[in-house]
Amino acid sequence: MLKLTKKADYGLMALKYLAEHPEIPALSAKDVADAYGIPAQLLAKILQRLTKVGLLRSHAGMNGGYTLARDASQISAFEVIHAIDGPLFITSCFKGAKSCDLTSNCTIKEPLARVNETIAGVLKSISIHDLAEREHALLQSESQKLITLTL
Structure with a gap:
C-alpha cells in the first residue's frame, strides 16, 4: 500500500501552516512543531531539507x-x-532495471506504471495553497479519478 512517510506528512503540514500564516514574517520549526504536536528536532531537519531544495527560505536572527x-x-x-522521500514508486520494479528478477515475464508492470503516473499526477495537481485553503473539491475530484482508474 502506498503510504506517505511521517517526514513527508510533516513537510506537507509545515508548508501548509506557513501558507496559512502569511501575516507572520517567518515561523520557526518550533512554532510549526508546537502547532501540530510533532517533534521539533525532526521537523527542523525536514525544513532544512526543504530549504536546500528551494521550497523554503531560511531567515537567520532573533x-x-x-x-x-x-x-x-x-x-x-x-x-x-519528492524532496523528502525521493522518487515515488508503488513497486520496486520502477526503481531500476535490476530491481526485479521477473521483469522479462512481468504482465503487470505497464498497468502499475499507469497507476504510478496517475498518483504522481494527482500529487502534482494539489498545491500547498489548495491544502491551506481546505478546498476539498479538487482533492475529491482527483481522488475520484484514482478510484475509477481501470487497469
Whole structure:
C-alpha cells in the first residue's frame, strides 16, 4: 500500500501552516512543531531539507525562521514529497532495471506504471495553497479519478 512517510506528512503540514500564516514574517520549526504536536528536532531537519531544495527560505536572527520560497499555489504536494522521500514508486520494479528478477515475464508492470503516473499526477495537481485553503473539491475530484482508474 502506498503510504506517505511521517517526514513527508510533516513537510506537507509545515508548508501548509506557513501558507496559512502569511501575516507572520517567518515561523520557526518550533512554532510549526508546537502547532501540530510533532517533534521539533525532526521537523527542523525536514525544513532544512526543504530549504536546500528551494521550497523554503531560511531567515537567520532573533525573528528568523522559515518562509515559502514561492507562492503556495506554485508548490505542489508532489514536490514536497519528492524532496523528502525521493522518487515515488508503488513497486520496486520502477526503481531500476535490476530491481526485479521477473521483469522479462512481468504482465503487470505497464498497468502499475499507469497507476504510478496517475498518483504522481494527482500529487502534482494539489498545491500547498489548495491544502491551506481546505478546498476539498479538487482533492475529491482527483481522488475520484484514482478510484475509477481501470487497469
